Amino acid sequence: MKTQRSAWFLLINLLLAAALLAGCSGGNNSLMFQTEALQTGDLTANLVANGKVRPSRAQDLIWKLEGEIGEVLVDNMEEVREGQKLAELKASSLPSQVISARAELLQAEKDLESLKNNSARVEQAALDVLNAEDAVKDAERKRNTLSPEKRKVGQAFIDGARADYLMAEENLKQAETAFNDLSSLPEENLARVAALKSLAVARQQRDAALAQLNYLLGHPSELEIATAETELALAKARLAEAQRTYEDVKNGVPENELAAAQARVDVAQATLNQAFILAPFDGRITYVSARSGERIQPGELAAHIEDATHLYIDTEISEIDINRMKLGQPVAVTFDAIYGKEYAGKVTAIGGSGQNNQGVVVFPVTVELLERDEAVKSGMTAALSIQVDSVNDVLMVPNRAVRMVDGKRVVYIQPAGGVPQKVEIVLGVSSETYSQVLEGELKAGDLVVMNPDLLIGQMNGMTVQ
Template identity: 30%
Template sequence: MKTNKFRNSAIFVVLTATLVLTSCSPRSAQGSTPDATQTGNVSTITMSDTIDTSGEVDVDLIANLTWKTSGTVNTVKVKVGQKVTAGQTLDSLASDSMPANIITARSDLSSAQIALDNLLNSSLPRAEAQANLANAQDALDTAKDRRESKSYQRAAQYTIDQAYANFILAQEEASKWEQRYDTVDNRPESDPDRAAAFSAWAEAKQKLDQAEANLRYLEGKPDDMEIAIADGNLVLAQAQYDEALREWNRLKDGPDENDIQSAQARIDAAQATVNSQHIIAPFDGEVLSIETIPGSQVNNGAVAIVIADRSTMQVDALVDELDIFRVQLGNPVEITLDALPDVVMNGSISAINPVGSTVNGLVKYTVTISIDKTSTQLYFGSTANVSIMVSEPQDRQAVPLSAIKNDSEGEYVLRQNPDGSTERVNIQSYEIIEDLVIVTGDLKNGDTLQLTVPTESINAGPGGMFGG
């Protein structure tokens, strides 16, 4: 028989027409009598193309929870088979056996949490940044004005005019007292009038010198040193303003994200160290085994508890290289266990490994089948038989196995017409489903076919299943 299509066994077989067998002649009592003639009907089978293989039951989400420090086990808070939730504490070390770094981490954790809270809720840093920016702006404006002034005379003209007037007045005052002193200069030095006149003249000369120096200074331009100092002060004021502006921009809309992340990182680091005294479930699951008991000494890296998420049960199966191209993600799968052959579970293809491996000289590819939620208790490592549906269900014509005949022209059946006559209908046969054979040919559902049923047991002869 040809098996170029649908060469794998079907997942679903639904008979939409009932095979009717009716006896047309009595059976002979002798083995040498001719074959008895019976009839059957063409029926329709709904079937899917499948790939059958097997694999082992496994779980995708499983974790060996290990200790991250050393100490003495204090309490084990769960039992084997117990359901646990993510974040649940399963096991703990005695507080008096914990290393010093955990105790230090507790203090660090408290400080880091306070720092983050202050960062998120305090308005003082923002207010300080705003005030610093205002002060820096004022200092920058002053430095700019002072540097600008170094490009001109040291003072405005009215200031120079005022200084000149002060110089003239001081000059006149000094001249007046000089003349007064000249009138008493010939007197003894101990003479009070001479001494008073000299003192007043000396003071007037000092004021004159100061007024003249001030005038000359205001009339001149800044020297190189003054300009260099003004330039330096301006650069410094600009840098201070830029820094204040950056800080304001960083804080004006609230705490800086980098500061928040840094503070959170310190909290996380301290929390991780504190958590090392506990075994904490990383996901929802079930306790598979407990490896430590209260009072036992443990070291860093020792396994404490094994948990798994049974909702991620799966089967890893091998598919031949000739079939792997027909497998796609999401293909539905039926699963049975050797230990529970009557229990049928459903699943789907969740992963296809593109790297093949050689098994007994044949290239195979691993496919992962996720098992749908089931109430059946599954054990890791148990053998699972899987049927992967690689096509949509199709209706196929089927005829009784005993209706097919074979001669030099090929396979055929005899269709019985309503008037009792028969006609040959050539067919192409495919796979056998129990006592039916999938065929193609000029047949209709319900057609009556002649069957050949030997009256004695048939011994296989030459020519194959349908040999002439």
């Protein structure tokens, strides 16, 4: 009986193979199996996540005092600068300590300015000492250059200078003789005037030649020496005066006294600022609740400010995928509220500590929005497609064609005119539609069965019969 049953199973399998061969080679093949030719190309793997848009900085601006709102100086969606006054309480509704803080601030600022002026005097006195020291060094250097050892020149220069001096001395004698011959003439006589001018020029030339000769010989003139020594003495006197002035003012204001004066200014200003709403940073006012004339209590919201120069999207990635994340990975961002438009982003932060979210361990990830326009607003829900991997020029198989058989991934290849053959494969990078083939007897152009469940079902159905 057992032998007869085995024979029947063998017969059924032979009939199945014949039926498959006939079906695959017959005219109705396209009705039985959908196929697609394998090809090579570029493949990108993405992780899909959702998140909320937030600005780089945001802050609720809260009233610190009870009182009646006076002016509201800002509107919704208005750009403001750090320190700008946005709203204020009426002076008549302020408590006494705030009112007195105004006078205290004026006095504290006056006292601080007075102390700072003394500090400026100390700085100037110290600078004067440095300048005076430099002036003494320059004067000493100039005086020292008049020493003979500082003037070493060749004999030819000295001989030339001596010859110039002798010629100038001779010219001076001739000029003196010429003038003496005409000295008895009236002073307005042109000849006498010309002779006097020639005498003056000759004397200047003789003096200059003598000074040059003395300089080269290391014998400065008495005038040179006297001038240099006078300048040095004057420089030393100025230095002594500068040092006395510095000693007088340098200990005028202790540093702790200056710091205390600044602290008094800061305290008075902080007390006075409680009557105002000030912008804590450059940004945009996205909401204003303050209304002129309203009575408010401490802690009530006045406005909300956001710094949207950079927009970020916070999301969560499961522990299964977190190790695929890297800083700088490109992200495609879309919004349900902005139809048909995609924005570019990148991963800027990856959390190092996971948290349990409804039984799943997730890690925080932050994406910066690199492109933005007025349509993107804080709080919007964003869909993220994070590119975690990419490969180029690889053999790709459609995901629809892949099945798990006995714990291994397989595809079915349709050979020309033959029965579909099962091929075991190993996959690499996967996208939503295709996967990279790392191992398996496949090549570009092979026809892969796209509806393998139909094939498997036919085989199982015939076997059971």
